[in-house]
Amino acid sequence: MNRLIDKLAIVLICLMSIVMSDSFTAPVIVTLATLTVSAAVQLMTGSVLAAVLIASCSLLCGVFPLMLCSLPLLLYDALWEKKWWLTVPALTVLTKLNMLSAEQLILTGAAFAVTIIIYKRVSNLEETVSVLTSLRDEVAGKNRQLAEQNLRLAAAQDNEIHLATMKERNRIAREIHDNVGHMLTRSLLQSGALIVINKDEQLKEPLESLKTTLDSAMTSIRESVHDLHDDSIDLKKVLEDSISTVDSRFKVTLDCDVSENIAGNIKLCIIGVVKEGLSNAVKHSKGDRINIIIREHPAFYQLMLEDNGCCTEIKESGIGLKNMSDRAAALKGTISFTPSQEGFKIFMSLPKS
Incomplete structure (x- = not known):
């Protein structure tokens, strides 16, 4: 929008010199041709065709000297294209300057000066806006980083x-x-x-x-x-401490999503089952990965512990499995042991009291 307003001001100055022509049709043709080319150049900014249009109109000044009066508008477009030299072909009009009056030349010179001043002002303004936008984005990014850091510090x-x-x-x-x-x-x-x-x-x-x-x-x-x-038992910390003692050949992942107000007996049951499950995996599993997932639901808690060692059946109900079953039963929960080709899975569900 600012560019259109600036071009309108330049056009008004150019028209003052164009209308001084003795001909009636020439000013109309020159004005319409210049406006059309300028609009096309703005629509095709950065293209080769835009540069060709500016250079062609500049060259026409040597044939139709009156075109020189409208050249400031094309100079403005050339400056925005960063190719001011596209208007150099207009120098061919020097041999026909006698066809323009002194008033026309003065107004055209004034139009060139106004064009350069307007371009400098607007380009500096846009550069300033660009810098301020970059600073704003940088500050916004710093603020986001600071907010995230504050959250981390608060959590710690x-x-x-x-x-x-x-x-x-x-x-x-x-x-x-x-x-x-x-x-x-x-x-x-x-x-x-x-x-x-x-x-x-x-x-x-x-x-x-x-x-x-x-x-x-x-x-x-x-x-x-x-x-x-x-x-006083920190469930997640106790589980992490238990995981840290597991054989290094296993990669153990823990996904624990429960609230802090979990009942103590629930904590002890989960800790006991996880410790027993880790011990059994280390003793019997031939895998290298153990996944532990603990979830809290509105009415119950769930625990899943699985390894990736091949286990097609449970050969005997050892004391470890019985202890886990007894822990779950004591809290009116359920627990299942599932052997498969993909590994051994323990799944326990405990109701909230």
Whole structure:
């Protein structure tokens, strides 16, 4: 659009000199011819035909001197084509300058000057816009990289906080178990001994009540310790640690997609089955790849562990397979073992409590 506006300004200056011609038809023909060629050149920017059209019209100036008055418009197109020298053939008009009036030559010279000034202004403006666009794109790219880096840092920080929380829960569980648990155990033993040696019937009931209270406290402490310990288990980290101990001939991949609030007994079951499955694969599989996939669904969890070693049948139900079955059954889940030519697959499904 800016280029069309600039060309309109140039055309108006050219018309001022063209209309000074004594002829009536020549200005119309020259104007229409120049406008047509200029429009064609703009449509075919960068083509050989565009360059030929500009050079041909420039050469016609030597035949029709009035064409010189419209040449600034073609010079503008030539400058955009980066081929200003295409207007050089117009110098052939020098032998016929006497056919143009002084006013026409002055206006034509002014048109040439305006054309060059407009081109310089617009080209510099477009260059500036191009630079600013590049800077904008670069800044946008940097902002995206910074946002991604911030997300990574936030994720790493959250992970560190999570691990620190898990360690603190483990420490508290150990403290309760080692200190309070032992003290309650000693108190239970002492109360039991007192009940045995007591001969006073009036103390029998209070001692029984004390022992019951201590039993209840011990049960509550035990449950709390188990809950703290189970919650402090980082499922993915434990699995990764287990994978790191697998024989180097296996390439093990882990795809674990579960939430952090998974129940402790579910975690322990998955960890136990994965460890047993990895151990069996190392002992019996002749493959070199193990894939582990863990998924959380709205109502249940799924585990799939498979290797690529050839296994057509399960020769015997070893203790390892039985342990895995018992773990799944204890949580009302199901587990299956599928041997095939492509490998051995363990598939377990555990309902959410």
